[in-house]
Amino acid sequence: MNNQKLNAKDFILTGVLTALMWIICMIISMVMSVLGPVTMVFYPPVVAIPNGIVMMLLLAKVPKRGVLTICGVIQGLLFLVVGAFWFIPIALVLGGVICDFLIMSRKEITAKSMIAAYAIFNGIFTFGAIGPIKFLRTAYVAATAKNGVGQEYIDGLISITSVPMLIVIIAAGLLAGWLGGLLGQKMLRKHFIKAGLVSVK
Amino acid sequence: MEYITELIEKNIFCGTAVLDPRCKFLMLIFIGLASYFINGDLTGILLMAVLGIFISGGNGMKWAIKMMAVYLLISFLNTLLRYVAIHGLSVIMSVFGVTVLKIIPIVMAGRWILRTTCMDDLMVSLERAKMPQSVTIPMVVMFRYIPTLGIEYRMIRNTMQIRGICDTFWKKLLHPLTTIEYILIPLLMRCLKVTDELAASGTTRGLERVNKRYALHVVHFGMKEYAVMAGTVLFLGGMVFLDQTSIGTISLWR
Numbered sequence: 001m002n003n004q005k006l007n008a009k010d011f012i013l014t015g016v017l018t019a020l021m022w023i024i025c026m027i028i029s030m031v032m033s034v035l036g037p038v039t040m041v042f043y044p045p046v047v048a049i050p051n052g053i054v055m056m057l058l059l060a061k062v063p064k065r066g067v068l069t070i071c072g073v074i075q076g077l078l079f080l081v082v083g084a085f086w087f088i089p090i091a092l093v094l095g096g097v098i099c100d101f102l103i104m105s106r107k108e109i110t111a112k113s114m115i116a117a118y119a120i121f122n123g124i125f126t127f128g129a130i131g132p133i134k135f136l137r138t139a140y141v142a143a144t145a146k147n148g149v150g151q152e153y154i155d156g157l158i159s160i161t162s163v164p165m166l167i168v169i170i171a172a173g174l175l176a177g178w179l180g181g182l183l184g185q186k187m188l189r190k191h192f193i194k195a196g197l198v199s200v201k
Numbered sequence: 202m203e204y205i206t207e208l209i210e211k212n213i214f215c216g217t218a219v220l221d222p223r224c225k226f227l228m229l230i231f232i233g234l235a236s237y238f239i240n241g242d243l244t245g246i247l248l249m250a251v252l253g254i255f256i257s258g259g260n261g262m263k264w265a266i267k268m269m270a271v272y273l274l275i276s277f278l279n280t281l282l283r284y285v286a287i288h289g290l291s292v293i294m295s296v297f298g299v300t301v302l303k304i305i306p307i308v309m310a311g312r313w314i315l316r317t318t319c320m321d322d323l324m325v326s327l328e329r330a331k332m333p334q335s336v337t338i339p340m341v342v343m344f345r346y347i348p349t350l351g352i353e354y355r356m357i358r359n360t361m362q363i364r365g366i367c368d369t370f371w372k373k374l375l376h377p378l379t380t381i382e383y384i385l386i387p388l389l390m391r392c393l394k395v396t397d398e399l400a401a402s403g404t405t406r407g408l409e410r411v412n413k414r415y416a417l418h419v420v421h422f423g424m425k426e427y428a429v430m431a432g433t434v435l436f437l438g439g440m441v442f443l444d445q446t447s448i449g450t451i452s453l454w455r
Contacts, residue, residue, distance in 0.1 A: 008338060008409045009400035015342030016392050023350060034297045050381045057389055066335065074339055081233040082307060153296055183378075191386050197393055 010062045011070075017058045018074045021051050025075075026082070037156030041133075041169055044126040045176035048118075052180020053187045055118050060188055060198040063109040065100055068121060072096025085140060091128020095121045111200050115181030119174050126173025133161045217429075218259030218317040219418075222326045224426040225314045228433050229307070235437040236306050242276060244444045245302060251436065252306055261313045268309040275301055320345050325416040338408065342399065349395075350388075357387050 025047045033040040058067060073096065076089030099117040106113055132140045141154060161169075185200070192198045232252070239245055249272050253265035279298030320341050327337045366383060373380045403409075 006335060008334075008404050009396065011335060011338035012342045012400050012403065013392075013396045015339030016346050016396055017389075018339065019343040019346050020350060020388065020392065023347070030300065033300065050385060053381070053385055054389065057393075061393070070335055070339055073336065074343060077340075081230055081311070082304065187382065187386065191390075197390075 004064055006062070006064055006066055010064065010067070013061055014058065014067055014070050015074070017054050018071050021054050021071070022075050022078050024050050024054070037153055037160055040157070041130055041160055041165075042172065044122065044129050045169075045172040048122045048173065048176040048180040049183060050180070052118060052177070052182075052184040054184075055121075056114060056181060056184025056188055057192065057198065059103075059109070059114045059117070060192070060200050065104040068099045068103070068117065069093070069096040072121075085132055087132040087136065088125075088128045091124050091131075095124030095128070098124065111185050114200075115178060115185065118181040118184075119177035122177030122180070123170055123174040126170050130161065130166065130169050133157055134163070134166050214260055214317050216259040217255055218261070220259075220429060221420060221422050221426045222314075222318050222323040223330055223422060224429055225318060226323075227430060229310050229314060231433055231437055232310050233307050235441055236303050238441050239444050241444050242280065244440050245276065246273070248437075248440055249306055249309075252310060256309065256313045259313070260317060264313060264316075265309065268305060272302070272305050275305070315344060315348065319418065322416055322418055322420055325414045326420045326422075328414055329420065329422075334409070334411075346395075353388055353391050354384070357384055360387075 028047045028050075029043045032043040032046065055071075058071070072092040072094075076092040079088050079092070080086070099121045102120065103109055103113055103117045137158070141158070188198065188200060193200065236248070239248055249269055253269050256262075256265045275298055279302065282298070323344070324337060324341050327340065328334075361383060
């Protein structure tokens with residue numbers, strides 16, 4: 001771990017993989033929010049599973065401080081451009097910073113710490129995406145209703161985000177982050193480490 | 202030598218397309234923010250029309266007309282489904298229609314910006330705005346890479362089809378994890394390869410330089426840009442304000 005500073009190659013890799021992650025996230029969230037309020041609430045956990053593979057590759061390839069923060073900032077900016085509720089970018093950036101410190105508080109970055117960081121990052125993202133429906137209800141409902149979304153849909157959203165359900169959703173986010181991380185590690189071992197492209201301790 | 206200089210100096214973009222990249226991206230962010238608040242039929246169409254005219258002034262006429270047609274069609278269908286109430290379908294369609302209607306202006310402006318901005322100019326202009334390299338390089342690479350991802354994806358699908366892997370809808374639906382693996386892993390392999398090549402080509406051309414950069418094209422946030430920004434802010438503010446008044450509730454399709 002001598003070379004802690006990020007160089008141009010790391011920046012480029014982060015940019016490319018973040019673009020990929022964001023597109024996967026957009027496609028899945030679009031499909032699931034169209035299907036109905038019940039699936040809409042559960043989109044962050046579903047997104048976490050394919051994104052886990054990408055994120056594990058990114059962390060394995062660039063095990064340095066700042067990667068998660070850059071990733072969170074860029075995804076947050078893109079979410080802002082697309083017109084998401086402003087809570088999501090804040091949660092993404094905060095999650096990135098927290099997970100960066102979590103990973104970097106250790107000397108050696110192992111597969112386990114990567115999975116833990118990804119799970120927490122995803123838990124915070126889930127909270128950022130779903131939390132406002134409960135905690136900033138008036139603002140969120142006003143913004144959504146003004147957008148012309150059907151009243152039935154909003155009622156569905158409100159009734160599904162009671163406090164116990166919210167805990168279940170965030171737990172699902174954490175769990176899905178963990179599962180996505182495990183899947184990512186499995187894929188890394190199966191394809192990338194065998195090909196000699198990356199190495200994980 | 203003469204020919205090369207001529208080639209470099211010849212600018213294929215004209216009109217609004219030669220505005221400073223910073224100005225264009227700020228515009229995109231403002232449009233994104235405003236599009237979240239503009240919901241009326243009339244105001245939405247007005248926003249699209251003005252944006253379309255603006256884009257037509259800079260090498261984007263065809264694209265603007267295409268997006269405008271799509272917007273009108275979806276707006277019409279969306280309102281139609283609100284009156285012809287089909288249980289279940291109407292709710293789904295309302296969410297879908299609203300999401301698409303929100304995103305169309307952003308996609309329209311975004312693709313136009315991607316098409317008419319040289320990434321070198323973007324890099325220089327972001328650096329002059331005192332952004333750190335850790336933000337500029339991923340940003341620039343990302344904007345460059347998003348269109349490429351589509352091409353890569355199509356190539357992978359073709360290869361899969363030739364070999365008969367996951368070629369039917371049912372196979373995809375029954376084995377979601379396998380499908381993800383088959384699509385994502387080749388894509389990631391490609392990403393790694395492209396990254397290596399890009400990094401080599403970038404560093405040899407001085408991507409990591411920390412000194413001041415110079416650009417062939419004029420990159421300057423001047424009076425024109427300030428005027429455009431002021432116009433954008435005033436127009437979008439006006440639209441949001443109009444949306445609050447009774448004009449926002451006028452329904453165009455009856």
